[in-house]
Amino acid sequence: MRRLVMMLMPLMLVACESQNSEPTAAPAAVVSTDWDHIGFDAKEQRHSPLDLINTENVGELGIAWFKDLPDARGQEATPIVVDGKLYISTAWSKVFAYDAKTGEELWSYDPGVAGEKAVDACCDVVNRGVAINRGKLYFGTIDGRLIALDAITGARLWETQTTDNSKPYTITGAPRVVKNMVIIGNGGAEFGVRGYVSAYDTRSGSLKWRFYTVPNAEGKADGAASDEIFEKAAAATWGDGEWRESGGGGTVWDSIVYDEELDQLYFGVGNGNPWNHGLRSGGVGDNLFLSSIVAVNPDTGKYLWHYQETPAETWDYTATQPIIQAEMAIDGKMRKVLYHAPKNGFFFVIDRLDGTLISAEPFVEGINWATGYDLETGRPIENPDARFYKTGEPFIAIPGALGAHNWHPMSYNPKTGLVYIPAQQIPQGYEVPVSDIDKARERLGFNVGIGWAIGQLPDDKEVYKAAVAATTGQLVAFNPKTGKVEWSVDYPAAWNGGTMTTAGNLVFQGTSTGFFKAYSADKGAELLSLPMQSGIVSAPSTYMIDGEQYVAFLTSKGGAFPLVAGVAGGVTRQVPNIPRLVVLKLGGKAKLPALPEQSDVVWDPPQQTGTPEQVAAGKGLYGRNCLVCHGDSAVGNGFTPDLRVSGVLGDKQAWASVVTGGTLKQHGMVGFGSQLSAAQVENIRHYVVERSHWTKEHLPDMTAPTAR
Structure with a gap:
């Protein structure tokens, strides 16, 4: 691994005349010039110590090189850089390797996912990245495989099917390598599956342990690490209902984090199936471990602790959003904490020793499903109207199922003490299913237990305009110590890219409207806005080679929001969708090709013959x-x-x-x-x-x- 040794004091060029000579320079701080984890390092703060690009010169960034990619679908991966090589995964679970300085393609790998598997991907055929360790590269595929490649040649070393492919499981998240194991989860809760996390041997791909996040519907032990906790406690939080048929959901489709200091593994658990708690378990129980952060022993997968952010969740308020490890002074004492900003709109500070809730404060405005959290019980103070299945009345929730913060990575700057969140406002209506169509459980399509009519806008142009106006985005700089938003930037549309922060007092973010931006990390002043021809949903990374710092990211449109948004997509509907890897550096001179002219569409609807x-x-x-x-x-x-x-x-x-x-x-x-x-x-x-x-x-x- 490349390392840049940055001296804390100027070197004193004094020759040593004996073995007993005193040191002539202060100890050196070793700073990584690579980006070799999905979140930079195990803490997943997405903070780089590099500062050659800073507030004084960031405006000089230009394109060093770029590569067009296949498949105009969502590109959500963070580029990984190790020893001068850059690795990305793309839509349809393809992987590419490049020379990180020149952009020369070194190899590519297509796992050959069948096109029809896309129907089981709730939120586009995306992939959020790879893991690399000791010369091996690991990634998951839409059809549930975990694959190991030789990082130098791209040759396949092994592959393991981690899911039952007769069921609508998928993998879109990046794996993590922990202590000679590859840890991976899966998705599919909207359709009806039972979630779990698995650990596989890095050398052979053999299963080491598995932790289920919801009980076995038949009450049987699975021979899994989670059996004991379900037998003793968790199963009692589930009543009778459709979960016994659906599997209950609870998939771990993204965030998995290893704590090197405490030797604990944390993961965020997703929503239930169906969403509707009234149907899922008869309106009974908290339904562990839905919408929870769970800590396990990384060697065995045995349960350590959990904190459930949204008990008895019923709005698709997942806890799968990125988890950041940090240290925080509380009452004059430093505590090891987790920072988490999930879909439900509250920013959580959690003690990572035992899962104790320290604080939960809103990071967006307008939250109406709850007014806050009771720190004694750790439970939300709910608005009774939000439980639509109890009132029998529709409820327009803020945030909606796409969340105040979705999968787009947030970042933390230890110097400013701020967390930079790609936040958004996307309301959603919920009501109980009335029609036989909405009540039916089918193999294809969502099985979430709500009425779909409320999600379709009425024939009113003013309502359409209001939907566009109500659907916006923000970059939020949140202060965990005060529980307040320190500064924010408003965007005209939702679904903006993930963030990265650096020691150059910078925050980087791409936008859904097609710009790559940089702000001062302390004050939020905009310092850079580069047009990129395409929307950006991914998060950037940064690295250094031969004394030059680079910034890399992917462009595209895709993911859940563009799929379902309709008119609420607003201005993003006219933003091109160009799948591309872009790498910037100071003084970069490369130019993107001109956009092709769009062909006219003849809007000539066929005759309406239906009644x-x-x-x-x-x-x-x-x-x-x-x-x-x-x-x-x-x-x-x-x-x-x-x-x-x-x-x-x-x-x-x-x-x-x-x-x-x-x-x-x-x-x-x-x-x-x-x-x-x-x-x-x-x-x-x-x-x-x-x-x-x-x-x-x-x-x-x-x-x-x-x-x-």
């Missing part, structure tokens, strides 16, 4: 089966097809062949013939035709093509 009843039926079917990939009210997103201008929309037979026959399954559009009748497929077509006509008549500004 109002058929259109209404199609709306319900669309919400249940199509919305999570093709957007609210069939408003396209720019990276999956906009159905309102689909070439097969006017052809009943061609439409049916795509929707039921799976003729486009290699692109992720599997056939829905197993759960939709011919009449239902035709009703969905009638609804989309109606949406196309309505858009043309009432929203002419939205008949331009979305950026691709």
Whole structure:
């Protein structure tokens, strides 16, 4: 590993004349010039000690080199840099290696994920990064494999299937290497699976231990590290309900962190299945370990402690967001803590010795599901109206299921004491399912136990405008000591990229509107704004080679919000989606190629032949089966097809062949013939035709093509 030795005092060039001579220089501080963990190091603060790029010269950053990538889907990985080589994972679980200084491609690896597996990926076919250790590179795949490659050659060393591929499991998160083990979780809770974390031997890929995050529905032991805790305590927090059929959810789809000082492994647990607590467990129990941070022994996977941030969660308030380790002075004493800003909108400071809650304060405005936390009990002070399944009334929650903070990495600067959070405002409506369509549990599509009608905007242009105005983003600099926002930057749209901070008093972040920005870490002054031609959702990393500091990141549009947003995507709908790796340095001179001209889309909806009843039926079917990939009210997103201008929309037979026959399954559009009748497929077509006509008549500004 490359290391830069930075002297604390100027060297004194005095020759030593004997073995007993006193040292002539102060001890050296060894500073990493690589970025060899997903979060820089095991603490995952995403803070680099490099400062050659700083507040005085960051405005001189330019492009050193870039590489276009395949697959115009979400690119969410943080680049890893070790010994002059840069590694990324991309959409569809592909991996690339480059010379980190010149950009020369060294090798690439395609695991060959089948296109139809995309239907099991709730939030796009993304991958958030790789782990590297002792010359081996590890990554997970959408179809649930864990693969080890030779980091120099890209040759496959081993692969292990970590999931039951007959069920809708996926892997999108980055693995972590801990004590000769690779730790990995999985996703799929929206569809109905049982979550767990597994540890595999780095040399062979053999399973070392497994920790389930929800009980076995049949009450049996699994031979897993979690058996004892479920037998003694956790199973008692679950009542009877649909979880016994669905598996309960609780997937660990992203954050896993190893504490080198305490020898503890922490992971964040996701939402339940169904979301609706009333259906999931009859409205009974806290449902451990949903929406919790759990600590286990890394050698055995045995339970140590947990803290549940959202007991009996019912709004998709996951705790899978990035976890940061830090030290914090409290009442004159330094304590080892975890910083966490999950979906539910509160910033948690947790003692990492035993999971004690120290504080929980809001990091965004407008939170309405709870007013705060009782520090004695560690429980939220809830708004009774938020439990929609108890009141029987719809509830518009702030934040919604996409969270006040989603997967986009936050960072911590030890000098400023601030945590930099990619925050957002995306409200969401919840109501109990009423129609048979929403009540049915199906193999394809979300099974979350809510009514989908409330998630589709009514035919009102003013409501559309209000939805755009209400959906915004922020960069929030949060002070854990005071529990307050120190400074913030407002963005016109949600789903902005992850952050990185450096010793140069800088915070870096890309935006969903296509800019890469730098701010002063202490005050939030904008110092750089580079147009990047494409949205940015990933987090950057930084490294040094031959005395030059570089900043690397990926560009793209993708992930959960663009998939479902519809009109609420606002200005981001017209931002191009260009999958690309970009590397900056001071004085960089490379130029991005000119954007291709967009071809005009002829907005000529086919004749509406469906009756109002058929259109209404199609709306319900669309919400249940199509919305999570093709957007609210069939408003396209720019990276999956906009159905309102689909070439097969006017052809009943061609439409049916795509929707039921799976003729486009290699692109992720599997056939829905197993759960939709011919009449239902035709009703969905009638609804989309109606949406196309309505858009043309009432929203002419939205008949331009979305950026691709």
